[in-house]
Amino acid sequence: MSSIPALLRDRIAATPDAEAYRTPSEGGWTSLTWREVGERVRGLALGMAALGAGPGRRVSILCSTRLEWILTDLAVLATGAATTTIYPSNTAAESAFVINDSGSTLVVAENDEQVAKLRSVRAELPDVTKVIVIDGKASDDGWVVPLESVSDEGGGGYDAMVDAIGPGDLATLIYTSGTTGRPKGVELTHDNWLYAAGAVRELDIISPADLHFLWLPLSHSFGKLLEVVMIDIGVPTAIDGRLDRIADNLGELSPTFMAAAPRIFEKIHNTVVATVQREGGVKLRIFEWARRTGVRVSRARRLGAPVPLTTRAEYALADRLVFAKLRQRFGGRIRYFISGAAPLSKDVAEFFDAAGLTILEGYGLTESSAGSFLNRPESVRFGSVGLPLPGTQVRIAGDGEILIGGRGVMRGYHGLPEETAEALEDGWLHTGDIGELDSAGRLVITDRKKELIKTSGGKYVAPTYLEGRIKAACPYLSHVFVHGDRRNYVTALVTLDMDVVRPWAESESLPTDPEELRGHPRMREEVDKAIRQVNAEQASYATVKKFAILAQDFTVETGELTASLKIRRKAVEERHAETLDGFYASP
Structure with missing residues (x-):
C-alpha cells in the first residue's frame, strides 16, 4: 500500500455498501457508506486541486472533530498535499504561526468564528490564497469560500493524483503543543500512518463488527491514528467532538469501544x-x-x-x-476502552x-505516529502501557530514557534540522520519557526525563505518579500539580472539579463559590485526607508536605494546559510563583 488515499480506495472496493461514518443530524444520526465517502472525497479533492492543493503543498485544517474534518483531510491527501492540523482552541496568533511555519496556502475553517480569527491576522498570512469555510458564507472579497462550492463532481484525474503519491511523501504536519518551548511541526509520512494502522490490525482486537465512537481531537495524533485505523480495518465510526455530549452519545449509540x-x-x-x-x-x-x-x-x-x-x-x-x-x-x-496521551492512574x-469495563492503556508520541505500545486484552497490566506494537523496537538508555525505532518514527521536525538530529540520534527516537521493561516485555513509564523533581537533598521524585494517585484518592479534584525541584520538600497545588464538587458542597451546606469553598475547613480536610493517604505509601522525601487549593482550574485558555490537556509545568510555576514560594518561606 502506497498511501492513505490508496488505502481508502481499497476499502471502498472491498466494502462499498458497509457503514463508514455516523454523524449527528436533526432528530438522530445519519450514516454514510464507504462508497458515499469516496464520492465526497473525490469531489472535494478535485475541487481543492483546482484551488492549488497538490504535491509539495500544505493545507491547514482549523476545525473541531466532525465528519467534515475527516472528509477534507482525505481530500487534501488525495491531491498529494499534506494536512496541517490546528486546534480550534488555538489563538489567532498561534494559528498564524502554524499556518506560516508549515507554508500552508489553503486553510479549512469550521465556521465564521474561526474565519474571524484568521481575518484578524490576515496581514500575517500573505501565502494563504483561500479560506474554505465548512459552516459559513463566502466573503465579498473572495478570500473565503464555502466548502460546498469547492467540490468538483464532474472533473477527472482523481485516480492519477492518488497513484502519484508515494509512501515516503509527507502526509501530515502536527505541531506538538509541548509543555515548554515553541511548537515544532512533526513530519509524518503516508508510510508512518500505514505502518501504525497495520500494526493495530495485526493485534486483531478490532473488527468491522465493532462500532467506534470518536470524539478525540483530530488535530491530535491519537485522533488521526484512529481515523486511519478505521479505514484500514473497515470499522464504522460515529463522530461527534462535543465534550458535553459524550455521556448522552454513549447511551444513544451503544458503541463497542472508545478511546479517550x-x-x-x-x-x-x-x-x-x-x-x-x-x-x-x-x-x-x-x-x-x-x-x-x-x-x-x-x-x-x-x-x-x-x-x-x-x-x-x-x-x-x-x-x-x-x-x-x-x-x-x-x-x-x-x-474495552483505550487510553492514551497521558498516564492513567492505576487505581x-x-x-x-x-x-467489566477494561481500559487498555497505550503509549506513543506524535513523533512515533501516536501508537507504539498497547496493553493486550488478554494480558493487561495496570501501571504499564503494554507491549510494543508489531514492528516497533524499544531500547532503554543508560539513564532510563525510552528509545523507539521502527516505521512509525517521524521523518523529522519541519525546518529544524538540529532538533531533528537531536531527537533521532543514532537512528532512535529519544522520547524524553523514563521507563523500564518488565519480565514480559511490557513498558512501564515512570516519568518525563525533564520533569523529574530533584529535591535540594538530591532525591528524585516522579511528580506525575503522585499527581495521579492524589486525584484518584479525592473525587473532587480536577488537577494536581506537584512541585519541589531544587526545594527541600515537596508541595502541591490542586484545583477543584466544580461539576463534581458542587453537588457535594450543596448537600453539606457548604459554599459553592470556588473562592469561598477552597478555604473552607471541610474542603481542606477532604484534600488533606487524600494527600495523607497517598503519603502513607511514599518514602518520606516524596511525601507532599503542604498544599494549596486554587480557586480556578487549569485550562488551555490560560496556558496552563496543552491542547491535549497535559499540564504545562513551567506555565503553572510562573503563574502561581507567589503561592509556591510561600510554601517555603521562613516562618
Missing part, C-alpha cells in the same frame, strides 16, 4: 464515587463492598489465579447491584476493570 484521554476516565470515576459518597448510608456501603469484590476478581483474573466459588457468587451480586448499571451508562456494549484503571 485519562482525564475523561478520571472524571467518570470521580463523579461516580462522589455521588455514592454524597448519598451515603446503605448505598455507599454496597458500593464500597462491590468495589472491593470487583478488585479481588480483577486481580485474580489478571494473575491467572482461580476465583473461589464464594467470590464468584459475591461478584455476580455486586455486578447486578452496581457494575451492570455503570456499564449501561456507556450503552451496555463496551468491550482508576482497576476500578473500571472491576466493573
Whole structure:
C-alpha cells in the first residue's frame, strides 16, 4: 500500500455498501457508506486541486472533530498535499504561526468564528490564497469560500493524483503543543500512518463488527491514528467532538469501544464515587463492598489465579447491584476502552476493570505516529502501557530514557534540522520519557526525563505518579500539580472539579463559590485526607508536605494546559510563583 488515499480506495472496493461514518443530524444520526465517502472525497479533492492543493503543498485544517474534518483531510491527501492540523482552541496568533511555519496556502475553517480569527491576522498570512469555510458564507472579497462550492463532481484525474503519491511523501504536519518551548511541526509520512494502522490490525482486537465512537481531537495524533485505523480495518465510526455530549452519545449509540484521554476516565470515576459518597448510608456501603469484590476478581483474573466459588457468587451480586448499571451508562456494549496521551492512574484503571469495563492503556508520541505500545486484552497490566506494537523496537538508555525505532518514527521536525538530529540520534527516537521493561516485555513509564523533581537533598521524585494517585484518592479534584525541584520538600497545588464538587458542597451546606469553598475547613480536610493517604505509601522525601487549593482550574485558555490537556509545568510555576514560594518561606 502506497498511501492513505490508496488505502481508502481499497476499502471502498472491498466494502462499498458497509457503514463508514455516523454523524449527528436533526432528530438522530445519519450514516454514510464507504462508497458515499469516496464520492465526497473525490469531489472535494478535485475541487481543492483546482484551488492549488497538490504535491509539495500544505493545507491547514482549523476545525473541531466532525465528519467534515475527516472528509477534507482525505481530500487534501488525495491531491498529494499534506494536512496541517490546528486546534480550534488555538489563538489567532498561534494559528498564524502554524499556518506560516508549515507554508500552508489553503486553510479549512469550521465556521465564521474561526474565519474571524484568521481575518484578524490576515496581514500575517500573505501565502494563504483561500479560506474554505465548512459552516459559513463566502466573503465579498473572495478570500473565503464555502466548502460546498469547492467540490468538483464532474472533473477527472482523481485516480492519477492518488497513484502519484508515494509512501515516503509527507502526509501530515502536527505541531506538538509541548509543555515548554515553541511548537515544532512533526513530519509524518503516508508510510508512518500505514505502518501504525497495520500494526493495530495485526493485534486483531478490532473488527468491522465493532462500532467506534470518536470524539478525540483530530488535530491530535491519537485522533488521526484512529481515523486511519478505521479505514484500514473497515470499522464504522460515529463522530461527534462535543465534550458535553459524550455521556448522552454513549447511551444513544451503544458503541463497542472508545478511546479517550485519562482525564475523561478520571472524571467518570470521580463523579461516580462522589455521588455514592454524597448519598451515603446503605448505598455507599454496597458500593464500597462491590468495589472491593470487583478488585479481588480483577486481580485474580489478571494473575491467572482461580476465583473461589464464594467470590464468584459475591461478584455476580455486586455486578447486578452496581457494575451492570455503570456499564449501561456507556450503552451496555463496551468491550474495552483505550487510553492514551497521558498516564492513567492505576487505581482508576482497576476500578473500571472491576466493573467489566477494561481500559487498555497505550503509549506513543506524535513523533512515533501516536501508537507504539498497547496493553493486550488478554494480558493487561495496570501501571504499564503494554507491549510494543508489531514492528516497533524499544531500547532503554543508560539513564532510563525510552528509545523507539521502527516505521512509525517521524521523518523529522519541519525546518529544524538540529532538533531533528537531536531527537533521532543514532537512528532512535529519544522520547524524553523514563521507563523500564518488565519480565514480559511490557513498558512501564515512570516519568518525563525533564520533569523529574530533584529535591535540594538530591532525591528524585516522579511528580506525575503522585499527581495521579492524589486525584484518584479525592473525587473532587480536577488537577494536581506537584512541585519541589531544587526545594527541600515537596508541595502541591490542586484545583477543584466544580461539576463534581458542587453537588457535594450543596448537600453539606457548604459554599459553592470556588473562592469561598477552597478555604473552607471541610474542603481542606477532604484534600488533606487524600494527600495523607497517598503519603502513607511514599518514602518520606516524596511525601507532599503542604498544599494549596486554587480557586480556578487549569485550562488551555490560560496556558496552563496543552491542547491535549497535559499540564504545562513551567506555565503553572510562573503563574502561581507567589503561592509556591510561600510554601517555603521562613516562618
